[in-house]
Every structure is written in structure tokens, then in C-alpha cells.
Amino acid sequence: MSTQSIFCFLISALMLSFTPAHAEKPVSGYDYLLPEMQEMQDDEFGNPGMIAVDAGAALFSKPGENNKSCASCHGDGGSKLDIKNIARYPVYSIELKKPMTLRGQILICQNERIGGPALEYASEKALQLEAFVRRLAVGETINVDVSGAMSPYYDAGKKLFHTRWGQVDIACHQCHDYHAGRTFRGQILSQGQSNGFPGYRYTAGKVVGTHERITGCLTNLRAEPYPIGSEEYINFEVYMNARSNGLQIETPGIRY
Numbered sequence: 001m002s003t004q005s006i007f008c009f010l011i012s013a014l015m016l017s018f019t020p021a022h023a024e025k026p027v028s029g030y031d032y033l034l035p036e037m038q039e040m041q042d043d044e045f046g047n048p049g050m051i052a053v054d055a056g057a058a059l060f061s062k063p064g065e066n067n068k069s070c071a072s073c074h075g076d077g078g079s080k081l082d083i084k085n086i087a088r089y090p091v092y093s094i095e096l097k098k099p100m101t102l103r104g105q106i107l108i109c110q111n112e113r114i115g116g117p118a119l120e121y122a123s124e125k126a127l128q129l130e131a132f133v134r135r136l137a138v139g140e141t142i143n144v145d146v147s148g149a150m151s152p153y154y155d156a157g158k159k160l161f162h163t164r165w166g167q168v169d170i171a172c173h174q175c176h177d178y179h180a181g182r183t184f185r186g187q188i189l190s191q192g193q194s195n196g197f198p199g200y201r202y203t204a205g206k207v208v209g210t211h212e213r214i215t216g217c218l219t220n221l222r223a224e225p226y227p228i229g230s231e232e233y234i235n236f237e238v239y240m241n242a243r244s245n246g247l248q249i250e251t252p253g254i255r256y
């Protein structure tokens with residue numbers, strides 16, 4: 001970042017500290033996009049995020065080291081997966097006594113049920129599989145249940161979303177709850193919803209998941225990001241996906 005852009009960032013930060021109205025109803029990042037970006041998302045053949053979805057589809061039917069593929073259990077193209085369930089992630093895993101994200105579940109299946117090759121949470125292939133699986137549920141209404149055993153993780157995620165980060169010393173909710181709709185560094189601030197992810201970041205020229213997107217904002221705030229797949233990011237995801245309840249899955253969204 002140049003000195004000038006740091007300066008602009010801090011001035012904007014000052015302006016942002018006057019916090020007016022609060023956002024209540026979830027609004028998709030899509031609604032804040034320029035019409036040409038909306039068109040790009042809507043066009044299945046022109047949407048650059050579909051490259052990751054297609055790569056995920058190929059992985060889904062590719063046999064693992066024990067000669068089983070994802071499709072052996074979940075049907076060709078995931079036809080036996082219940083898309084309503086996909087819209088419920090993260091869910092509580094009774095066995096592991098913690099929240100399970102969609103990518104986390106895919107990794108268990110990849111690493112144990114098809115016998116590997118074992119993939120890391122942050123790997124491109126894990127992200128492609130997640131993009132493929134989540135795309136199956138495009139248009140499905142997000143429906144995360146954060147009652148019972150999930151509630152402490154939701155609370156922890158909410159706390160993170162309300163924590164002031166980095167040298168810029170602003171919390172996520174100050175930008176994304178209070179200032180959605182305002183222009184910020186040439187972009188229109190959205191509510192920071194997760195329903196478009198995994199999605200294609202126009203400014204980065206690649207597909208990212210929710211964790212990678214949070215890293216983007218933490219880095220801009222000059223805070224130290226957490227590792228992809230970390231407990232903190234999983235708590236963030238629990239809170240953020242629940243905050244997106246009622247919105248439709250848009251994977252792969254086109255976003256800034």
C-alpha cells in the first residue's frame with residue numbers, strides 16, 4: 001500500500017467511525033454489484049467462477065487411492081446429495097464435538113472415504129470440490145441452525161465480527177452492518193454476506209472461499225489473518241452463514 005492509499009484509508013476510517021443506521025434484513029452482495037458484474041454472474045458460460053466448479057466436478061468423479069470416487073457414494077454429479085442439507089452448513093458434528101463446515105466434511109470424505117490423496121483445507125482442490133458441491137445448491141435458501149450445541153460457536157463468531165482489527169482499528173460490523181450501500185475505496189460496501197462464496201473475486205482474478213475472503217478484509221485492516229480452516233475462521237463462518245440465513249446460495253458469485 002502506498003502512503004497515499006494508507007492516508008485515504010485512514011481518513012475513510014475516521015469517517016466510518018460516525019456510525020448511523022444499522023442493517024437488519026440480509027441483502028446479498030449481488031444487489032450492490034454493477035449491472036455488468038451481475039450479468040457476468042448470471043451467465044453460466046461467461047461466469048469465470050465456473051472454471052473452479054468444473055474442476056471440482058472432474059475431481060468428484062475421479063477415483064481416489066482406494067478406487068472409489070465421490071460419485072460412487074453420492075451419485076453421478078452428486079445427484080444423491082440433498083441440496084437442502086448443503087444450505088445448512090456449518091452443522092454440528094456429534095462425533096467430533098464441533099462445527100463441521102462444508103469444506104471440512106468434503107475433506108473427511110476425500111481423505112478417509114476415497115482414501116486420498118489427502119488434501120489440505122487451504123488447497124485449491126478442496127476449494128474446487130467445495131465450489132462444485134455448493135453450486136449444486138445454487139438458489140437454495142441458506143438455513144443454518146445455530147441453536148443448541150452450535151450456539152457457543154455462533155457467539156464466538158459474532159464476537160469476532162464485532163472485534164476491532166489491526167492498525168485501522170475497525171470492526172467488521174462497522175463497515176458491513178452500518179455502512180452497507182456507501183462507497184468505500186471506489187467499491188460499494190455490501191453487508192459482507194457469505195452467500196456468494198466460494199465465488200470469483202474480480203479484483204483478485206480467482207475463486208475464493210469464505211475464509212480466504214475474510215483474510216482479504218483482515219489484510220486490508222492491517223491485521224494478521226488466521227490460517228484457512230482455523231477454529232477462528234470456522235467460528236466466523238458459523239456466524240456469517242447464519243447471518244446470511246434467508247438469502248440464496250449464489251456460488252460462484254462474482255464479487256469485488
Ligand code: HEC
Binds near residue numbers: 068105110
Ligand atoms: C464411501 C462412501 C462415501 C464416499 C466415497 C464419499 N462420501 Fe461424502 N459422505 C458419505 C457419508 C456416509 C456422509 C454422511 C456424513 C458422514 O457420516 O460423514 C457423507 C457426507 C458428505 C457431504 C455432506 C452431505 C450432507 O447431506 O450433509 C458432502 C458434501 C460429501 N459427503 C461430499 C463428498 C465428496 C466431495 C466426496 C469425494 C471426495 C465424498 N463425499 C466421498 C459417504 C461418502
Ligand code: HEC
Binds near residue numbers: 174184194196
Ligand atoms: C473498512 C471497511 C471494512 C471492514 C472493517 C471490513 N470489510 Fe469486509 N469488505 C470491505 C470492502 C470494501 C469489501 C468489498 C465490497 C463489499 O462487498 O463490501 C468487503 C467485502 C467483504 C466480504 C464479501 C462480501 C461479498 O458479497 O462479496 C466479506 C465476506 C467480508 N468483507 C467480510 C469481512 C469480515 C469478516 C470483516 C472483519 C474481519 C470485514 N469484512 C471487515 C470493507 C471492510
